[in-house]
Amino acid sequence: MTLQELAAACEGEILAAPDGEVAVNAAYTSDLLSDVMGNAPPESVLITVQNHLNTIAVCTLADIRVVLVCHGRDIPDDMLAAARREGIALLRTPLDQFHASCRLAALA
DSSP states (O other), X not given: OBHHHHHHHTTOEEEEXXXXXXXXXXXXXXXXXXXXXXXOOTTEEEEESOOSHHHHHHHHHHTOOEEEEOTTOOXXXXXXXXXXXXXXXXXXXXXXXXXXXXXXXXXO
């Protein structure tokens, strides 16, 4: 899946995109960052409501390429800056985690 496909599937907007194409082959839905660190597959998209700096830190540790923030939550400036600095794509959707997950599963 490309960023454009992810965004289109979940009515999302791309807030940060690293240089070059980002492709993901898996997704993981969780709001518990310790769970994400231990269980999310590498090169995946994280579907979450966690809209803070620590989410980006966890993604760098777990080799997650994309964060999809649900419920249209605001993205703090420090989270956006960290995503850009770390080369992690950041998307936002008005959907909840369940519906975003279902939409992305349909792409697989």
